[in-house]
Every structure is written in structure tokens, then in C-alpha cells.
Amino acid sequence: MIRIENVSVTYGSGATTVRAVRDISLHIPPGEALGLVGESGSGKSTVMRAVAGLIPHAEGRIFINGQEMPNKRPRASRKFAQMVFQDPYGSLHPNQTIDQTLAAPIAIHNLGDAEQRIINALTEVGLGREHRFRYPHQLSGGQRQRVAIARALILKPKVLLLDEPTSALDVSVQAEILNLLTRLRREHGLTMLMVSHDLAVIAHICDRIGVMSRGQLLEMTTATELAEGRVTHPYSQQLLRANRGFDPTSINVDVTA
Amino acid sequence: MTETLLSVRNLRVVYPGDDGDFRAVRNVSFKLGRERLGIVGESGSGKSTTGRAIMGLIAKPGRVEADELRLGDSDLTALDEAGFRRLRGKRIAMVLQDPKFSLDPVMSVGKQIAETHRHHFRSSKAEARKAALEMLEAVHIRDPERVYHQYPHQLSGGMGQRVMIAMMLIAGPDILIADEPTSALDVSVQQQVLAIMDEMVKSRGMGLILISHNLHLVSSFCDRVLVMYAGQIVEVCDAGKLHEAQHPYTRGLLAALPELGRRRDELPQLQRDPAWLADLPAALGAAT
Numbered sequence: 001m002i003r004i005e006n007v008s009v010t011y012g013s014g015a016t017t018v019r020a021v022r023d024i025s026l027h028i029p030p031g032e033a034l035g036l037v038g039e040s041g042s043g044k045s046t047v048m049r050a051v052a053g054l055i056p057h058a059e060g061r062i063f064i065n066g067q068e069m070p071n072k073r074p075r076a077s078r079k080f081a082q083m084v085f086q087d088p089y090g091s092l093h094p095n096q097t098i099d100q101t102l103a104a105p106i107a108i109h110n111l112g113d114a115e116q117r118i119i120n121a122l123t124e125v126g127l128g129r130e131h132r133f134r135y136p137h138q139l140s141g142g143q144r145q146r147v148a149i150a151r152a153l154i155l156k157p158k159v160l161l162l163d164e165p166t167s168a169l170d171v172s173v174q175a176e177i178l179n180l181l182t183r184l185r186r187e188h189g190l191t192m193l194m195v196s197h198d199l200a201v202i203a204h205i206c207d208r209i210g211v212m213s214r215g216q217l218l219e220m221t222t223a224t225e226l227a228e229g230r231v232t233h234p235y236s237q238q239l240l241r242a243n244r245g246f247d248p249t250s251i252n253v254d255v256t257a
Numbered sequence: 258m259t260e261t262l263l264s265v266r267n268l269r270v271v272y273p274g275d276d277g278d279f280r281a282v283r284n285v286s287f288k289l290g291r292e293r294l295g296i297v298g299e300s301g302s303g304k305s306t307t308g309r310a311i312m313g314l315i316a317k318p319g320r321v322e323a324d325e326l327r328l329g330d331s332d333l334t335a336l337d338e339a340g341f342r343r344l345r346g347k348r349i350a351m352v353l354q355d356p357k358f359s360l361d362p363v364m365s366v367g368k369q370i371a372e373t374h375r376h377h378f379r380s381s382k383a384e385a386r387k388a389a390l391e392m393l394e395a396v397h398i399r400d401p402e403r404v405y406h407q408y409p410h411q412l413s414g415g416m417g418q419r420v421m422i423a424m425m426l427i428a429g430p431d432i433l434i435a436d437e438p439t440s441a442l443d444v445s446v447q448q449q450v451l452a453i454m455d456e457m458v459k460s461r462g463m464g465l466i467l468i469s470h471n472l473h474l475v476s477s478f479c480d481r482v483l484v485m486y487a488g489q490i491v492e493v494c495d496a497g498k499l500h501e502a503q504h505p506y507t508r509g510l511l512a513a514l515p516e517l518g519r520r521r522d523e524l525p526q527l528q529r530d531p532a533w534l535a536d537l538p539a540a541l542g543a544a545t
Contacts, residue, residue, distance in 0.1 A: 039443035141300075170299040170470065172527035175513035179523050197444060204515035204524070227518030242444035243517070245477030251452045253397045 001159060001191040002028040002051060002081075007060030009046050020046045022215045023060070030158070033185065033192035035206030037199060037239065043215040044195045045163055051193060052083045052161050065158060079109065082152035086164035088144030092136040098122075098147050099132045105154050121150040125180060142173035149180065153188075160185075162194040166201060178204055199226060199243040211236045262431050262464040263289040263311070263349075266325035270303070270310050270488075273318050281306045281319075283488045284537055289432065289464045293455070295479035295496060296468045299510075303488040304468045308434045311466075312351055313341035329431060347377045350425035352454075354437040356417030360409040367393070367405025370424045377428040392423040396453050415446035419453060426457055433458060436468040451478055472499065472510060487534050506533055 009021040021043040028034045036044040050057045051064070056071035063069065064080045085091040092101055102121055106114045122132060125146040136144055145165065152160060165181070166174040182205065185192060196202045202209055203223035211219045211233060219233040231237055241250050270282035282303040287294070296304045310321045311328075313336060326333040328349060336344065345351075353359045361369055370392060371385035380388070386405075393401035396419040409417060418438060425433060435454060439447035455478070458465045469475050475482055476499035484492040484507045492504040502508055509527040 039445065171472070171510050172299060172513050175515075175524040175526050178515065179526065182522065200515040200517050203517050204520060223517075223520060227520075238445055242448050245473040246448060246451050247477065248452055248455065251448045253449050253452050253456070254399065 001030040001032075001065060002026070002034075002193060003061075003063040004047070004051065005061045005063075007047070007050060007057045007062060009043075009050050009055060010058045020215055021050065021057075024217050025060075026210065026217070028191055028193060030191055031185075031189050032208070033194060033206040035194045035196065035202035035209040036212055037196060037202055037209060038212035039197065039239075041214070042212040044212045046215075047212075048083070048161050048163055048193060048195050052081060053077070054083075075109070079155045080157055081159035081161055082155060082157040083161040083163065084145070084148050084152050084165050087168050088141055088148050089136070089168070091148055092144055094136055097133050097135055098127075098139075101147065102151055102154055105151065109155060111155075117154055121154045124153060124184070125150045126176075140173075141169050142176055145169065145173075145177050146180065149177075149184070153184065156188075157190075159191045159193070162192060162205075164196050165194070167196065167198065174201070181205060199239065203227065211239065261288045261290055262329065264325055264327045265289075265311070266323060268307065268310060268323040268326060269321070270306050270315055271320045271322065273320075281488055282310060285485075285488075285490055287483060287490065287493075289466065291462050291464055292481060293458065293465045293467060293479040293496075295475035295482040296466060296485060297470065297472055297475050297482060298485035299470060301487075302485040304485050305436050306488075307485070308351065308436050308466060308468050312345060312349060312434065313338070314351075346373055346425070346430065347428045348430050349432045349434065350428070350430040352418070352421050352425050352433065352435045352438045355441045356412070356414065356421045357409060359421055360417065362409050365406050365408055366412065366420045366424075367401075367407075370420070370427055373424050374427050388427060389423070392427045393420070395426075395457065396420075396423045397449075398423075413446075414442045415450060418442065418450045422450070422454060422457065426461070429461070430463065432464045432466065434466045434468070437470070438467070439474070440469070440471070447474075472514065475499075489537050491533065491537065505530065 004024060004026040007021060007024050008019060011018045011020055024047060036047060038044045049055045051062060053069060053073040061068055069077060099118060102118045103114050106117055111117065118132065127143065127146050131143065166177050169177060184190060194202060194205055203226050207223060209221050209223060209226060210217050211221065213235050219231060219236050221231050225231060229240060231240060241247055266286045268282055268285040269280060272279045272281055285307055296307065298304045309315055315321050323334055360366060367389050370389035374380055374385040374388045390401045390405060393404055398404050398419055412420065439450050442450060467475060467479055476496045479496040482494050482496045482499055483490045484504065486506045492502055492507050494502050500511065512525045513527055515524060
């Protein structure tokens with residue numbers, strides 16, 4: 001469903017060029033959920049943004065649903081893949097009602113029957129009709145993230161791109177959103193690409209997990225291998241230890257990044 | 258427990274509103290010794306407000322009331338703003354989540370640390386500078402001279418937080434309140450910052466209050482944990498025994514966390530019981 005071949009992404013030009021992502025190849029078959037973990041600056045979000053078409057890739061090829069994605073995306077290609085962002089406070093227009101937010105993609109793609117589509121999308125993510133004409137500030141963080149998911153689903157995409165979808169949420173709300181994503185994936189056979197710094201969250205949703213650092217894909221592992229500590233790269237092992245909580249024996253305070 | 262540094266009995270933080278008073282913190286009692294005390298809870302549970310109340314940082318029209326709020330021999334309930342200013346930094350200090358917003362962007366970090374020293378000790382410029390450099394070294398900054406002259410935007414998040422810790426500890430406070438000190442940092446850097454904080458608190462015999470939403474972090478780092486819900490302490494646990502927690506809220510939170518190696522189709526969602534909102538006896542957190 002998603003195929004990335006030798007993709008590199010660069011920012012800037014000339015002497016100040018930064019290669020944020022270097023020569024990455026990935027394949028995600030239909031219905032699979034693949035996760036990318038790594039620290040800030042590792043390039044995990046950049047890979048996702050390149051797949052979404054939000055930033056151009058300098059080298060390599062990106063295929064979604066068998067079609068190669070050029071850097072300037074045709075409008076119709078947006079129907080294949082939709083994205084959910086980290087911060088539900090920042091990703092919804094503050095002066096538009098939920099109804100307006102959800103109506104925009106329907107209008108852009110000339111889908112028609114907005115009324116029914118909006119009601120269906122809200123029901124799908126567990127929101128009621130009473131939420132439809134509210135503004136984002138009248139909703140909780142979890143409800144906003146549900147709206148962001150509804151907006152992504154309204155075009156009936158085959159691929160959902162999730163950029164830290166629960167890291168701004170409380171633990172109890174995170175569980176609700178993770179359960180929602182699990183259910184939607186099952187019901188719609190969605191293919192997912194998810195980015196997170198939380199290994200437990202990513203292993204909960206994803207089957208295969210790629211570990212990234214400094215723009216490179218260091219290692220491809222699985223949720224099971226991760227849980228059993230069977231990761232080979234020292235950096236992956238460090239991430240794994242850090243995710244288990246505070247462990248003074250494994251820390252060298254004199255090393256600074 | 259060791260000697261009590263901070264004693265809180267029946268702390269209440271109240272914000273007046275159109276529909277009556279909103280009690281953001283209520284019935285909160287605990288004692289802090291030379292230990293690492295964690296406060297966990299979700300957003301809105303009152304954990305940060307508790308920390309701010311102890312620091313005297315609740316802005317009007319909010320009110321802080323307590324049967325007892327005592328730091329060593331000082332009665333905090335009797336202090337005015339000037340009194341708190343003398344106390345803050347000197348005897349009780351606070352590290353916040355994001356060093357980018359807590360540091361002055363237009364002053365070199367070394368100067369900021371030295372300024373704290375000058376304020377509290379009336380020291381000369383040279384003395385303050387020397388103390389600041391020593392402090393930067395104490396938080397394991399390799400090249401203190403260079404970092405002294407840097408500005409906050411030139412520092413990484415982890416370095417920024419080391420600088421914050423240096424600044425907070427330079428006047429030798431008895432207590433450090435750290436409010437989500439590592440939430441904005443990458444996991445490996447988080448560990449370093451915690452280790453440095455731990456080292457400093459231990460070597461100086463301080464008490465530490467770590468406020469966090471991260472249950473794993475708190476239970477692995479602290480000695481004791483207070484769990485807050487809707488402004489109250491609902492449970493006190495030994496940090497290592499957090500998984501044996503009794504209160505349905507704590508248990509619900511723990512169950513809702515995804516876990517490596519225990520993949521469940523569905524995570525149990527927290528069912529909030531209105532009964533948890535009822536006022537609890539104020540003595541709960543005091544048991545140590």
C-alpha cells in the first residue's frame with residue numbers, strides 16, 4: 001500500500017543543507033500498521049510528512065496504492081492518505097465549528113451529501129450530534145483528537161498517517177483514542193504509518209517498528225522482539241531501557257548530545 | 258522518615274467563580290523529608306497547583322488556605338509576597354517543564370545563574386561568577402566557561418534543563434519542586450536530567466517533589482508517590498509498590514497504559530466513579 005524507495009529529504013541549500021532523512025526504504029502492505037520511533041531530530045516525522053506530501057523529497061520514490069507520488073500532489077491523491085497530527089489544539093481551526101472543519105474536505109473533493117457524511121464521521125469516532133456545531137475550544141483534548149480523526153476519515157482514505165496522535169493526551173484519554181484507532185483499522189482495513197517516541201504506544205498499534213536516528217533507519221524490528229528485548233542496535237537498546245523508567249545504572253551524565 | 262522539611266496540613270486552593278468557589282486543591286496533607294516524593298495525576302488533578310501553592314505562586318483571585326503550611330521554622334501561610342520572594346530560590350526552588358520558557362532569552366545563562374547568587378547572598382560579581390561556574394560544573398556541564406556565555410536559544414533541551422537545575426540550586430534550597438521537568442525532553446536525555454537531579458538532591462540532603470503525569474517514571478524514580486484526582490490525594494504508595502495500588506482510579510490508570518509485551522486488543526478505559534469526588538479525610542497523605 002505504501003512503498004518508499006531510497007527516499008532522502010533535505011532542508012536548506014548550499015552550505016547549510018541539512019539531510020533530515022537519508023536513503024530510507026520501507027514497504028507497508030495493505031492493512032499493516034508500521035511504526036517509526038526515534039528521538040526529536042531523528043527524521044521520523046519528516047518521513048511521514050514526505051509520505052503525506054507536506055514536504056518534497058529530494059531523492060527516491062514514494063508510491064501509495066501503486067501510484068507514484070510526485071512532489072506536487074494531484075488533488076485526487078489526497079483521498080488515498082490522510083494525516084492526524086500530534087496536537088489537537090493546534091490542528092483544528094479555532095474559528096470554525098466542527099461542522100465547518102468536516103465540511104471542508106467534502107467540498108474540496110466535490111463529494112456531495114455533506115450532511116450524511118458528517119453525521120456518519122462523527123458517529124464513527126464516538127461523537128454525538130451535539131458536538132457538530134461546537135467550536136474546538138468547547139471540546140476536551142480527547143474530543144478534539146476524535147474530530148481530527150473524523151476529518152481524516154471523511155475522505156475514506158486507505159492510509160492513515162499518525163504523528164504522535166496521543167502524546168498530548170492524558171493516559172485515560174490515550175487509551176480511548178488507541179482503542180478507537182484499533183477499531184477503525186479493523187473495520188476499514190486501514191493501512192497505518194505511525195510515529196511516536198513512546199515504545200509501548202507504538203508496539204500497541206503496530207506490527208513492525210523501525211528505529212530511526214539522525215535521519216537513518218537503524219533497525220527494523222517487531223512489537224514482539226521489542227517486548228522481549230531482542231533488538232540489536234545499541235541505540236534501540238538504549239531507547240528500550242529509557243522507556244522502562246528511570247534506571248540510574250544505565251546513565252552516563254557526562255555525555256551530552 | 259527523616260526530619261520533616263515541609264509540612265502540609267489540609268491545603269486548599271480555591272478560585273472564586275460565578276457558580277461559587279472552585280476547589281482546585283482540597284484536603285491535601287503530606288509531610289516531606291529528605292526524600293523523593295512523586296505527585297502523579299492527570300491534567301486538572303491539582304498536582305501542579307499544589308506545587309505552586311507551596312511556592313506562593315497562586316495568582317489572585319485564587320486563594321490558598323491551609324491548617325498548616327510550614328517549611329522548617331517558617332509559617333508559609335503568614336508570608337506576604339515580599340516574604341515569599343526572600344524564600345523562593347533560597348529555601349525552596351522550582352524547575353518547570355520547558356527551559357526555553359523559564360530562562361530569560363536575552364541574558365546569557367551564566368549571568369542568570371550569577372544573578373540568583375547575587376540576589377540571595379549579596380555577593381560581588383566575581384564571587385557570583387565563580388559560584389555559577391562551579392554550579393554549571395556540578396550539573397555535569399563539560400565546558401562551564403563556554404556555556405556561561407551562551408544564550409538559552411543556543412542550548413539543547415537537556416542542557417537548558419541542566420542550567421535550570423544549576424540556577425535553582427545555587428542558593429542552596431532545602432526543597433526542590435520539579436514540575437514535569439523532563440516531559441519536553443527525549444527519553445535518553447530525560448534519564449540524564451533525572452540522574453543529575455537525583456545526585457544533587459542526595460548530595461545536598463534536599464527534599465524533592467517530582468510532579469508528573471508519567472506513572473512509570475515516578476514509580477521508578479521516587480521513594481513515595483501521592484496520587485491525585487480532582488484536587489485530592491486519593492492514595493499514597495511506596496513508589497516501588499505502585500503496581501499494588503488499591504484505589505480504583507490508580508488501578509484504572511495503570512490498566513489503561515499500553516505495555517510492552519502485553520498487547521491487548523482493547524485497553525480498559527477508565528470508568529470514573531462520581532464517588533471519587535467526595536471529600537476525603539485530610540489526613541490521608543500525612544501518613545508516612
